[in-house]
Amino acid sequence: MSFNIGLSGLYAASKQLDVTGNNIANVATTGFKSSRAEFEDVYSASKLGVGSKTVGNGVRLAAVSQQFGQGDVNNTGNVLDMAIQGQGYFILSDNGSLSYTRAGAFQTNKDNYVVTSDGLRLQGYAADENGKIIKSGLTDLKIDTSALAPKATSLIDQGINLNSSADSIPLAPTGPAFVPTDETTYSKKFSTEIYDSQGNKHTMEQYYRKTDQNTWTMYTLIDGRNPQDPTSTTPLTGTMTFKSDGSINTMTGSVAPDDSFAVVNNVFTVKGWIPSAYNSTTGTWSPNGSAANPDGIRLDMNSTTSYNTETARLSQSQDGYATGILSSLSIDSTGVMFASFSNQQSRAIGQLAIASFANEQGLEQQGGTRWKETYSSGIPGIDTPKTGTLGSISSNSLEESNVNLTQELVELVKAQSNYQANAKTISTQSSIMQTIIQMT
Template sequence: MSFNIGLSGLYAANKQLDVTGNNIANVATTGFKSSRAEFEDVYSATKLGSGSKTVGSGVRLANVAQQFTQGDINNTGNVLDMGINGSGFFVLNDSGSLSYTRSGTFKVDKEGYVTNSDGSARLQGYGVDANGKIQNGILTDLRIDTSNLAPKSTSVVSSTINLNSTAPVIDQAVVTNLFDPTKTETFTKQFSTPVFDSQGNQHQMDQYMVKTGANTWDTYTLIDGRNPDGSDPKVTGPVPSTMVFDTSGKLVSVTTPATPTPIVSPDLKVTGWVPGTVTDGVWTANGAAANPDGVTISMSNTTQFNADTARSIPAQNGYATGQITNLTIDGSGVMLANFSNYQTKPIGQISLASFTNEQGLQAVGGTSWKETYSSGIPGYDAPETGTLGQIRSNALEESNVNLTSELVDLIKAQSNYQANAKTISTQSTIMQTIIQMA
């Protein structure tokens, strides 16, 4: 029996050497998780159980358990290198077969899909709709779309403006004081804002502020030097809108020739693009159709205080055609494409998988695992949701192997192997003695 006990010990020590050697071999493997050999003793027993004086029958390998502890995350400078800081697994799809990994060495194939390092499986996540909204709940192959971002015509312009309450009044009854964009003495302040038509062509919208009386200002809006209705201000005259303030400097109303009564929301409405012509009620500029609903200029944040007449940087929602310049990935896994027209657009979001029993996953090589009955079904969600970790772009998670500890385990396994070999050698010597006695 001692031979069998010694042999089981040799087998166990050999398995311990195998596990330790595999850990050491993968000390530089991205996303690798170290393993630990777990053993249990063996006893022979009958249906009535083992006696109080029963000697054990050796040892056997109970399990090789992987240790899913966090590995160090080191920067690489490659945006598609991703590490998970916390729990969770990247989801890969290889022709319908899902696998899970902590190795974030991804790249883009010829069709723009994000794949693992050997290109055999595609990274899974959530797509976006036409408006750039993330479509959570449905896994799809993540793809980096390098096509141009279509232009958008301007529909809203907003800013914060203060008009100096102590500015001198420009008397409009005097002919020489009548507004003329070429004469600075006929207006108090000029503001310029770039706006865009549907083909991405840029136009300049100029607003001229003229103080016409106490708490009263006229605003002249010209686009490319023309009135909103497309007429030439030198021929038909400029078209003003009137702003009225109360004694505390708060904007009370805005009136325009098209809307003689004060509107509830103090906004100006520019109803056309210039220069251009009217076709079916829609203004066109250089062959490009502008926004048919016109451009709303929000004036609600306009005040009249005793301070310099000034405006904050205007915000407008139009833009020209854009080409993708670079990609960024935030902690929640949202992939943002940055374009040459200063716009950003989500093009997808990475999904992570979690399991009730990570130890139940089946290792399939390539630093990947498969779902099993023991692991339970995976739960998919966005990073930073619940217990799922954070995505670290431009970085990779290193192996969690502690090389010092593994070298010590190597020495232990070697000693165990030698000790069990000594057990067999001693038993052999005893048997030789018995044979000689016979």
């Protein structure tokens, strides 16, 4: 029996060496989780139990369990390098077969899908054309490098203060006629860049003229032309009156037959504006109908005031933009992938999903620093990062192996000593057997 006990000890020490050696070999493997050899003693027993004087039969390997503790997270400078801070696994798809990993070294393939080095696709949630994340099911994450389509300007929201103490410039015939090139015929000018449906940039010019106490007239041109008639330089005209506290009182527009400059709730609307197109050959202006915005541009003037301070535009925003080319990508802590474009626009193009398991020890190792779901692990709980107990995403970073090299070297010495000691047990038993044989 002593031989069998010693042999079991040699086998156990050998497995301990194997596990320790594998940990040391993977000390630089991204996302690797160290393993630990666990042993249990062996006794011969009947249904009635083990006798009080029973000698053990040695040792056997009970399990090789992985240690899923967090590894160090180091910066790499590559935006598609990602680490999970906390609980969770990246989800990978191999033609629909899912696996899970902590190794976040990703790249793009020829079709712009986010993949591992061996081509498995990262899973997450897609975004619609407006950047809204759609959580209807997992999909292959893809970085769309196509140009961002232009958007015609439909709303200009601006906060302007018109100086209540400014000098009045009466309207004709008692005052001078409005002339855009003559600064004495208006109090202040503001220019705004706007865009048509083809992404062409135009300039909307607004001239403000104080015509009476608490009364201002606004003249509007686009590219120096009437938005409805590019052959004319006559501006669209609107009138604003203010209350004694400086807030807007009334707004009226010069209403054309098609209501081209209507006012609703202190919002001027240049309906169906058509940007000017200049033909250098003929020297004429003509409507650029193919790029027109049929819904018009709304000029929201609700933030306009008339206080006793200089006339100035305090804030402004407009919702149009030209065609944009993808210029950069960023990933936030919740796994949302943001694309920034050359036209100063940005939008979400997808969001990572990560998974957690009730029993991580039940996961089946697949190699390549990946695991598979099993009955013992339970089904994965899948959601976005930072949801519930799920960890956060660190972009430009990778999680290192959680192997403690110093500890593994100590374990190596211990395994070697165990192996030598068990070998000595067999050697001693052999000597005893030889002595007995010589006595006979």
